[in-house]
Structures are given as structure tokens and as C-alpha cells.
Amino acid sequence: MNWTAISMFLVFVGFTLLVTRWAALRTRSASDFYTAGGGLTGMQNGLAIAGDMISAASFLGISAMMFMNGYDGLLYALGVLAGWPIILFLIAERLRNLGKYTFADVVSYRLAQAPVRLTSAFGTLAVALMYLVAQMVGAGKLIELLFGISYLYAVMLVGVLMVLYVTFGGMLATTWVQIIKAVMLLSGTTFMAFMVLRHFGFSTEAMFASAVAVHVKGQAIMAPGALLSNPVDAISLGLGMMFGTAGLPHILMRFFTVSDAKEARKSVFYATGFIGYFYLLLIVIGFGAIVMVGTEPSYRDASGAIIGGGNMVAVHLAQAVGGNLFLGFISAVAFATILAVVAGLALSGASAVSHDLYACVVRKGQASEQEEMRVSRLATLGIGLFAVLLGLLFESQNIAFLSGLVLAVAASVNFPVLLLSMFWKGLTTRGAVGGSLAGLVSAIVLVVLGPAVWVNVLHNERALFPYSNPALFSMSLAFLAAWAFSVTDSSERAREERGRYLAQFIRSMTGIGAAGASKH
Amino acid sequence: MTPEHLESISKHPAFVQLIQRKRRLNGSLTLAMLVAYYGFVLLVAFAPGVLGQSLSGGVTSVGMLVGVLMVLLSFALTGIYMHRANRVIDPLNEVVKQECAR
Numbered sequence: 001m002n003w004t005a006i007s008m009f010l011v012f013v014g015f016t017l018l019v020t021r022w023a024a025l026r027t028r029s030a031s032d033f034y035t036a037g038g039g040l041t042g043m044q045n046g047l048a049i050a051g052d053m054i055s056a057a058s059f060l061g062i063s064a065m066m067f068m069n070g071y072d073g074l075l076y077a078l079g080v081l082a083g084w085p086i087i088l089f090l091i092a093e094r095l096r097n098l099g100k101y102t103f104a105d106v107v108s109y110r111l112a113q114a115p116v117r118l119t120s121a122f123g124t125l126a127v128a129l130m131y132l133v134a135q136m137v138g139a140g141k142l143i144e145l146l147f148g149i150s151y152l153y154a155v156m157l158v159g160v161l162m163v164l165y166v167t168f169g170g171m172l173a174t175t176w177v178q179i180i181k182a183v184m185l186l187s188g189t190t191f192m193a194f195m196v197l198r199h200f201g202f203s204t205e206a207m208f209a210s211a212v213a214v215h216v217k218g219q220a221i222m223a224p225g226a227l228l229s230n231p232v233d234a235i236s237l238g239l240g241m242m243f244g245t246a247g248l249p250h251i252l253m254r255f256f257t258v259s260d261a262k263e264a265r266k267s268v269f270y271a272t273g274f275i276g277y278f279y280l281l282l283i284v285i286g287f288g289a290i291v292m293v294g295t296e297p298s299y300r301d302a303s304g305a306i307i308g309g310g311n312m313v314a315v316h317l318a319q320a321v322g323g324n325l326f327l328g329f330i331s332a333v334a335f336a337t338i339l340a341v342v343a344g345l346a347l348s349g350a351s352a353v354s355h356d357l358y359a360c361v362v363r364k365g366q367a368s369e370q371e372e373m374r375v376s377r378l379a380t381l382g383i384g385l386f387a388v389l390l391g392l393l394f395e396s397q398n399i400a401f402l403s404g405l406v407l408a409v410a411a412s413v414n415f416p417v418l419l420l421s422m423f424w425k426g427l428t429t430r431g432a433v434g435g436s437l438a439g440l441v442s443a444i445v446l447v448v449l450g451p452a453v454w455v456n457v458l459h460n461e462r463a464l465f466p467y468s469n470p471a472l473f474s475m476s477l478a479f480l481a482a483w484a485f486s487v488t489d490s491s492e493r494a495r496e497e498r499g500r501y502l503a504q505f506i507r508s509m510t511g512i513g514a515a516g517a518s519k520h
Numbered sequence: 521m522t523p524e525h526l527e528s529i530s531k532h533p534a535f536v537q538l539i540q541r542k543r544r545l546n547g548s549l550t551l552a553m554l555v556a557y558y559g560f561v562l563l564v565a566f567a568p569g570v571l572g573q574s575l576s577g578g579v580t581s582v583g584m585l586v587g588v589l590m591v592l593l594s595f596a597l598t599g600i601y602m603h604r605a606n607r608v609i610d611p612l613n614e615v616v617k618q619e620c621a622r
Binding site for chain 1: 521526527529530535538539542546549550553554557558560561562564565566568569571572578579580581583584587588590591592594595597598599601602605606610613616617620
């Protein structure tokens with residue numbers, strides 16, 4: 001048992017539960033629950049968005065990639081970051097002007113409610129659940145390792161805290177937990193990077209030179225390696241990371257928590273700054289670890305492998321630069337990171353159930369706010385139970401393909417239809433549904449037939465689909481299907497839907513008639 | 521809003537100008553980002569050797585500098601956008617709102 005880490009984590013949990021209590025007292029209406037009343041500032045929301053992106057997976061995973069392969073880890077980080085300016089220029093403000101609680105509000109703005117919301121809710125739930133399972137399994141293993149508690153308890157603890165934050169504190173608690181964690185993680189990594197640079201006399205050249213000297217790959221770690229060597233895979237991965245981010249429902253939902261388009265714009269500016277800053281720090285941490293962790297025998301087991309696996313290098317580095325106290329802090333931050341991200345995912349899944357499926361499809365807009373919130377809380381509980389169950393079920397499965405699949409599905413199911421609904425007058429209900437389904441089916445089929453599942457999970461000799469990143473194909477197919485199903489749609493409904501585009505366009509560009517912040 | 525009202529907004533000179541300005545700003549910045557990022561990706565795919573070259577005789581490679589510049593570029597473009605949108609687009613948007621909202 002790692003008592004420093006556990007006590008620091010308990011302080012964090014205690015504090016976030018106080019925040020949840022504070023938030024619960026302020027969460028009265030559906031708008032409070034889904035969007036924190038729409039009153040967050042651009043800075044707060046920017047930190048929360050950055051918090052969603054700098055998850056435990058990116059902190060531990062990207063530093064591990066740099067530790068193993070050097071430069072390739074940076075390529076991965078750049079792909080995620082490059083999506084943010086595009087999100088800002090293309091969708092952030094229109095999203096805020098058109099939507100209220102979920103991105104399905106935007107897609108269904110001028111289209112038929114039931115079919116569009118059904119498919120969007122399905123896309124949201126697919127992404128949220130797959131993402132949750134990946135996080136749960138990662139969390140269970142990480143917490144087992146860091147805190148010395150069993151996998152079962154670790155997964156249940158994550159599930160219980162996640163449900164508590166969301167059901168009682170709604171978006172307000174979810175956001176503040178994310179902000180607190182983002183500040184903790186950014187300060188922790190800043191300290192680590194500072195200590196690493198101090199170790200090398202504040203010379204990055206000295207740091208890179210020592211890393212090259214001790215790494216088995218030598219000078220090769222300073223140049224692109226295997227990750228993007230195939231042009232088709234390179235572009236496909238780039239598209240998937242860039243537009244997958246723009247299709248993640250828990251990220252899209254954050255744009256409704258600010259008062260207007262101007263604040264939405266500010267959020268992305270701050271978020272891009274924080275995410276970029278974090279990735280620059282990760283370069284120092286990853287390459288520093290090659291020297292300070294890689295050459296230190298005490299971080300390796302008898303066979304010479306890193307104790308706890310490759311993903312633990314950032315944690316070992318924390319011990320190397322700051323001793324056991326700082327190791328405890330970073331462990332607690334890693335746990336906090338997982339909690340904050342899963343809470344956002346659960347909330348986005350629950351809103352798809354309560355707002356899109358229950359209030360808009362089942363009750364056709366006739367449900368009261370109280371009923372809608374009750375369903376949302378029940379849905380959170382259901383999603384929590386389901387996530388814990390899947391987390392336990394997949395404990396020893398190889399689920400590395402899930403994170404790639406999540407981005408591919410988000411980029412192919414949610415993003416094309418969202419973009420077309422805002423930019424293309426011709427999109428009809430038939431096109432939106434057809435496009436989403438084409439994206440969903442092709443993304444899943446191509447991942448299953450590709451190397452990640454067909455070879456690594458099902459142990460076949462050769463993949464039927466040669467590329468590990470399907471986004472280029474599945475996303476194109478989604479766009480194509482949405483276009484083809486729309487232009488061939490000559491029904492009366494389609495004509496009316498095209499006719500409603502002008503009103504939508506004016507609102508999306510000017511904000512006239514946009515939902516405002518709730519006042520209390 | 522009635523169809524006539526919508527029609528009048530869409531023909532209003534301030535609205536027309538707003539749309540033009542917005543399209544130019546968003547379009548050019550999107551293009552800049554896409555060209556920079558996919559140019560970088562293609563460079564990685566087709567000419568990784570260029571990025572592996574030494575920057576100034578030391579160990580630090582050209583690619584490392586380019587990577588850091590990509591991060592700074594992303595941030596700079598969002599900054600430029602915010603600055604232009606606050607200075608030029610928002611005042612124009614206010615005019616449209618005041619003249620067309622009723």
C-alpha cells in the first residue's frame with residue numbers, strides 16, 4: 001500500500017465531494033444539470049476542455065511512447081492538438097449558437113426529431129461506452145499498481161465516485177472536478193519538466209544528447225519512425241485524431257456551458273494553449289525519462305523491463321525528480337484524471353438518454369424538467385453499473401483497439417453529419433441518418449478487419465484490411481452516404497427541411513435567438 | 521421569424537458583410553492549419569529523413585524544432601482568430617443583431 005498516494009488521493013476525493021455538494025445546491029433546472037446553467041467563463045471552460053484532453057491516457061501513454069520510440073510520441077500529440085484550431089474555426093461558435101444541451105440539438109435543428117436524435121444518441125452512447133470501458137480497464141490496472149488495492153475495488157471505486165459527481169452535481173460538479181484536476185496535472189507536469197531541465201543544466205540539447213547516447217535506438221529517436229511511415233495510414237490517423245476530437249460528445253457538450261459564442265471562442269483559445277503547453281512539457285518528460293528512468297536499474301525488474309509496464313515511466317520519473325512525496329502526488333493526480341474524464345463521459349451518455357431519447361423522442365418534448373432530470377440521474381446510475389460490469393468483464397482482454405475505435409467512430413458517425421447539418425443546406429433527415437449509419441458500420445467493420453483486432457485480438461495471420469486507422473475510409477463513406485441519401489431525397493419533408501436552412505444559418509452566424517445562460 | 525423577415529435579414533448589407541468577413545477569416549485560417557498539419561504529415565510519411573537532420577550540428581533534429589513550431593502555430597492561429605473576431609466580427613455582429621433582431 002502506498003500511503004502517501006492514498007492520503008493525497010483521499011484529500012482530493014474529500015475536496016471534490018465538497019464541490020459536488022456545493023454544486024448540488026445550485027443544480028435545480030435541467031439547464032443547470034446539463035450545462036452548469038450556461039454561465040461558465042471561457043477560461044473555466046477552456047481549462048475543463050484541456051482537462052478532458054490531457055487524460056491519464058495521454059499523460060502516461062504519450063510519455064511512454066516518447067520513452068520507447070522518441071519522436072513518434074510527439075507525432076501523436078500533434079495530431080490531437082491540430083484538431084483544436086479547426087474545431088474553433090469551423091464548429092465552436094455555430095455549435096453554441098444552435099444548440100442547447102447536446103450536439104443532437106444542432107443536427108436535428110431543422111430535421112425530423114425522432115430519427116436524427118435516435119441515431120445521434122446511438123453515436124453518443126457508442127462513443128461514451130467504448131471510451132468508458134477503455135478508461136475503466138486502464139484505471140483499474142493503474143490504481144491496482146499505484147495504490148496497491150485490488151482491481152475489483154479500484155473499478156468499483158471509480159464507478160461509485162463517477163455516479164456521485166454526476167447524479168448530484170451535474171455538469172457544474174463535473175466541470176469543477178475537471179478544472180481542479182487540470183490545474184493539479186498542469187502544475188505537477190510543470191514541476192517535473194522543470195526538475196528534468198535542471199538536471200540537464202537547462203539545456204535541451206544536453207537532454208537530447210544524453211537520451212540519444214543511452215537509448216537503444218540512438219539517433220533514430222530524434223526522427224519519425226514507424227508510426228506514420230505509411231502515407232495512407234498517416235493521413236488516416238491524422239484525420240481520425242483531428243476530426244475524432246470534433247465528434248466526441250463529452251467535448252461537444254462543453255460548448256453549451258458558456259454564455260455565448262464569444263465565450264465559446266475564448267474557451268478554445270485557452271484550451272489550445274493549455275493542451276499545447278502540456279504536450280511541450282511531455283517532450284521534456286518523455287526524453288528526460290529515457291535518461292533518468294531508463295538508466296536507473298531500480299526502476300527495472302529482474303528481466304530488465306520497466307516495473308509496472310511502459311506506461312509507468314512518467315510515474316517513475318516523478319519519484320526520480322521529487323521523491324516519494326511527489327510520487328504520491330502524481331499517483332493521486334493520475335487517479336483524479338481518470339475520475340474527471342469518466343464523469344464527463346457518463347454525463348454525456350446520460351444526456352443522450354434523458355434529453356435526446358426520453359424527452360425528445362419518447363415524450364416528444366412534453367416531459368417536465370424534473371422528469372427529464374430524474375431520467376438523467378437514473379441513466380447515469382445505469383451507465384455507471386454498466387461501465388463497472390464491462391470493466392470487470394474486460395479486465396484481461398486486449399482492448400488497445402478501443403481507443404482507436406472510439407476516435408474512428410466519433411470521426412465517422414458524429415462529425416460528418418454535424419458538419420453537414422451546419423454547412424450544407426441540402427442535408428435531409430434521410431441523409432443524416434444514412435450518413436451516421438454508414439460511418440458507424442464502416443468504422444467498426446474496418447477496425448475489426450484491420451490489424452488491431454483481426455491480427456492482435458483474433459490472432460489471424462494477416463489483416464483483411466491493411467490499415468490500422470480506418471478514419472480516411474469510414475469518414476469519406478459517411479460524407480458520401482449523407483450526400484447521396486440527401487440529394488436523392490425528393491420527399492415533401494426534405495423540401496421543407498432545406499427551406500428551414502436559412503433560419504438556421506442566420507441564427508448560427510449571428511446568435512440571434514440562441515439559448516442564453518440561465519439567470520439565478 | 522417570418523419568411524419575409526428572414527429574407528430581409530439575409531439581404532441586409534450588414535449581414536452580407538458579416539458573412540463575407542466571417543467566411544474569409546475562418547476559411548483562410550482553416551486552410552492555413554490544414555496545409556501546415558497535412559504538409560507536416562506528408563513530410564513525415566514521404567521524407568522522414570528531412571526531419572531527422574541535425575538542426576545545427578548537434579543532436580537536436582530539425583523535426584524537433586518543426587514539432588515545437590506546430591504547437592506554437594496552432595496556438596498562434598487560435599490567437600489571431602480570437603483577436604480578429606473580437607475586433608472586427610463582433611462589432612459587425614452587434615450591428616446585425618440591433619438592426620435585424622426585432
